[in-house]
Amino acid sequence: MESELQKAGKDQKLMEREVAVGKERVDTPVRDVTTSFKAPRRWGETIIQGLLFLCGIVSIFTTVGIVYVLGHESWLFFGKPDVSIFEFLTGTVWQPSIGLFGIMSLVNSTLLTSAIAMLVAIPLGLGAAIYLSEYADQRIRKVLKPVLEILAGVPTVVYGYFALTFMTPILRGLFGKDTVEIYNVASAGIVMGIMIIPLVSSLSEDALSSVPRGLREASYGLGATKLETALQVILPAALSGIIAAIILAVSRAIGETMIVAIAAGAGPKPAFFLNPFQAAETMTGHIARISGGDLSYNTVQYNSIFAIGMTLFVITLLLNVLSRRIVARFREEYE
Amino acid sequence: MPDMFQDAHSDDFKNNLPQRKQRGKLGQTLFLISTVVGIIALLALLYNITNEMFGLVAVQYQTDPATLSDRPLSELSQPELVTILEENISRGLFRRYDREAPIAERSREDLLALIDERVVGSQIVAAYPAIDSIIDRAAIEAEVAEKYPEARVEWKSWLNPDFVASPMSSTPLFAGVRTALLGSLWMISITILVAVPIGVGAAIYLEEYASHESMINKVIQANINNLAGVPSIIYGMLGLAIFVRALEPITSGAAFGIAGNNGRTLLSAALTMALLILPIIIISAQEAIRAVPRSLRLASYGIGATKWQTIRSHVLPVAFPSILTGIILAISRAIGETAPLILVGASTYIVTDPNGPFSNFTALPIQIYNWTSQPQAEFRNLAAAAIIVLLTVLLSMNAIAVYLRNRFQRQL
Numbered sequence: 001m002e003s004e005l006q007k008a009g010k011d012q013k014l015m016e017r018e019v020a021v022g023k024e025r026v027d028t029p030v031r032d033v034t035t036s037f038k039a040p041r042r043w044g045e046t047i048i049q050g051l052l053f054l055c056g057i058v059s060i061f062t063t064v065g066i067v068y069v070l071g072h073e074s075w076l077f078f079g080k081p082d083v084s085i086f087e088f089l090t091g092t093v094w095q096p097s098i099g100l101f102g103i104m105s106l107v108n109s110t111l112l113t114s115a116i117a118m119l120v121a122i123p124l125g126l127g128a129a130i131y132l133s134e135y136a137d138q139r140i141r142k143v144l145k146p147v148l149e150i151l152a153g154v155p156t157v158v159y160g161y162f163a164l165t166f167m168t169p170i171l172r173g174l175f176g177k178d179t180v181e182i183y184n185v186a187s188a189g190i191v192m193g194i195m196i197i198p199l200v201s202s203l204s205e206d207a208l209s210s211v212p213r214g215l216r217e218a219s220y221g222l223g224a225t226k227l228e229t230a231l232q233v234i235l236p237a238a239l240s241g242i243i244a245a246i247i248l249a250v251s252r253a254i255g256e257t258m259i260v261a262i263a264a265g266a267g268p269k270p271a272f273f274l275n276p277f278q279a280a281e282t283m284t285g286h287i288a289r290i291s292g293g294d295l296s297y298n299t300v301q302y303n304s305i306f307a308i309g310m311t312l313f314v315i316t317l318l319l320n321v322l323s324r325r326i327v328a329r330f331r332e333e334y335e
Numbered sequence: 336m337p338d339m340f341q342d343a344h345s346d347d348f349k350n351n352l353p354q355r356k357q358r359g360k361l362g363q364t365l366f367l368i369s370t371v372v373g374i375i376a377l378l379a380l381l382y383n384i385t386n387e388m389f390g391l392v393a394v395q396y397q398t399d400p401a402t403l404s405d406r407p408l409s410e411l412s413q414p415e416l417v418t419i420l421e422e423n424i425s426r427g428l429f430r431r432y433d434r435e436a437p438i439a440e441r442s443r444e445d446l447l448a449l450i451d452e453r454v455v456g457s458q459i460v461a462a463y464p465a466i467d468s469i470i471d472r473a474a475i476e477a478e479v480a481e482k483y484p485e486a487r488v489e490w491k492s493w494l495n496p497d498f499v500a501s502p503m504s505s506t507p508l509f510a511g512v513r514t515a516l517l518g519s520l521w522m523i524s525i526t527i528l529v530a531v532p533i534g535v536g537a538a539i540y541l542e543e544y545a546s547h548e549s550m551i552n553k554v555i556q557a558n559i560n561n562l563a564g565v566p567s568i569i570y571g572m573l574g575l576a577i578f579v580r581a582l583e584p585i586t587s588g589a590a591f592g593i594a595g596n597n598g599r600t601l602l603s604a605a606l607t608m609a610l611l612i613l614p615i616i617i618i619s620a621q622e623a624i625r626a627v628p629r630s631l632r633l634a635s636y637g638i639g640a641t642k643w644q645t646i647r648s649h650v651l652p653v654a655f656p657s658i659l660t661g662i663i664l665a666i667s668r669a670i671g672e673t674a675p676l677i678l679v680g681a682s683t684y685i686v687t688d689p690n691g692p693f694s695n696f697t698a699l700p701i702q703i704y705n706w707t708s709q710p711q712a713e714f715r716n717l718a719a720a721a722i723i724v725l726l727t728v729l730l731s732m733n734a735i736a737v738y739l740r741n742r743f744q745r746q747l
Contacts, residue, residue, distance in 0.1 A: 042641060044643070045641055045642060045643050048643045049540075049544055049642075049643075051536065052536045052537070052539050052540035052544060053540050053544070054536075055532070055533045055534075055535075055536030055537040055539075055540060056536075056537040056540040056541055056545070056552075056555050057555070058533050058537065058613065059537065059555060059558050059559045059562055059613060059614065059617065060554070060555060060558055062562060062573070062610050062613070063558050063561070063562060065573050065577055066565065066569060066570075066572075066573050069572060069573050069576040069577060070569070070572065072576075073576065123369060124369040124372050124373065125369075126369075127365060127366045127368070127369025127370065128366070128369050128370040128373060130366050131363075131366035131367055131369065131370045132370065134366075135363055135366060135367070136370075144370055144374070147373075147374050147377065148370070148373050148374070150377060151373055151376065151377055153667060153671075153729065153733075154377075154380070154671075154726075155670075155671025155672070155673065155700055155725060155729070156671070156672075156673065156674075157671070157673040157700045157703050157704050157707075158380070158384075158671075158703070158722050158725070158726070159380075160704070160707060161384075161703065161707045161715075161718055161719070161722060162379075162380045162383055162384075164707060165383060165387065165707075165715055166379060166380070166383040194373065194376045197372075197373045197376075198373070201370075201373075225355050225356060225358070225359040226359055226362075226363070227358060227359040227361075227362035227363065228355070228359070230362070231362070248564070251564060252564075254566070255565075255566025255567070255568065255569075256566070257566070257567065257568045257673070257674035258673045258674055258700075258704065261674075261677075261704070262704065262707055262708065284566065284568050284674070287568055287572075287678070288568065288674060288677050288678075291571075291575070291677055291678050291680075292677050297580065305572070306572060306576075309568070309569055309572045312566060312568070312569065313565065313566075313569050316564060316565065316566055317561060317564070317565070319564075320560075320561055320564035321561065324560065
């Protein structure tokens, strides 16, 4: 009995304790008894996210920086007494020493080198793309493609060297030393074209191989040869992607600096000339030459290269955006 | 051709079939040729560089070494060499060299080089490309004997250990790429330190944290794509205006107590290069991170890992090999890039090794550009040898990339 009483007492005590615990729980919740399903705030995570966001923002600062720098220095340039924005855009002579700043002659040279580069890069790049995507079997592709891509990895200064010491002598041998100057647009343009081949070919090949297989099969089924299929079915179907690739290539050619700086030559030229065997100075070539010397800050010349840079930036940006727009539309068609 | 399907039932069809097939063959050949042209161009480029890198040169002395001493110079002891140097160069020049490094304490090799340059005055009077030198050696020797009777003809490899180890010189015979190579390596190291964390960080943010609908992230993404297409020379202008001029106190080291420099330092160039390759790193790292399967992330969240824990321990290790490949491609681009360096003012004539981020410097591509622009033929040979050094650096970078990628992929 006693023991039972004792037991009961114990139970009583236990119960009281439990009640007490319960009470305690109601009054002040103990943290390691309750399970909270809300994750605690981790400041480390927030800080990391913040840092990563800052990394992402750096690129915005870069763009802002570019626009600010080009805009600010161009503003100073156009603020000089002997410079007007109208003359800058329409003038045909670029000769800072006598205060003539007409960008048209530089633009003319740039367009000429780029056009020659495109004459080389479009047919060859497109031909290579068609061969690799439509004709070559897996084994040949595996060899040819990386080799072509090496071309894209060669530094441009090496291409400049190649243009001057290899292409120019060949051109001078072919057309005569009297017609072809040592520094000439053709040599720079051709070598630039070679440099751009991989860009055109790899982007075009992507476009070609994303044309649905069904189109090829249908064409073969109708009795078309491989060439007819490639040129009349696949090529039109991939046209938007190919055009986008070409626009990107043009933008690349316009912005290319070292090849023209080394091989295309310098010196003032009249605008609207088409002779590819003459020396000419492009926008990028001029910037490189002027800033290569001891360029003192805050002179008209210093500011002028930023105005050229602004022109260059706007042209290439427009081309890149255009190219991306075309690709975006092209994607919608097939996916 | 446009109406090829219309008269399939007529006899024309059969008749023009061979013709069409032939056209097909012709087409295939043309496409193959255009593919091969690229490869031929690459071979021509390599041929051209090799051809300029070796060859016969005609070397002429100002003073015959035999008149300086009765024994060959290379057998003389260090004090004897000092005496020869002292006797044969002007006092001013001797004092100048003595100030640079005390002549009496210089090594024998150093003294021999000095004597070779200043006293013997070896000079290349003519250089010939490799192919001509091999096929037509006799004619070249005859030509040299006629034009430069005192010169001797010898075979020279422009790329040699001395070329890599010696600094820039205005005499082609003694010029080397040491300063330029060190400048490039310094620059690229700083570029990596800056660009890789920021680039990979930005990629992680855009892929893992950013909601793809929010305005700011769309802007960042479009912006990165556009930056990738900006010509490199524009980055050079950015670097010139911001790093070289606006931030001159920092980039010249003045803010850190290092005086005497302008903003045209390694640091400015490296920061410019970092901005230039940032879009490339971000875009490739984004692709690598996107390729990591979603299930991996979900499994990690499922066992209670936080977002950063998931990224650090699961996403990044899996994406690492591809991220690394992208980084190395970007670095290769930065090593070969020339135009921005011209703008931020890598000088061409620097003989002292760069010794920190705040030193003025020159870089390999700049050196190549400079030598290529010189009218004398010997500098073309130097440029060719420097190009080989540059390409070797690039190739070894790519080899390291391939090696690391294979290694890490196996571990996973």
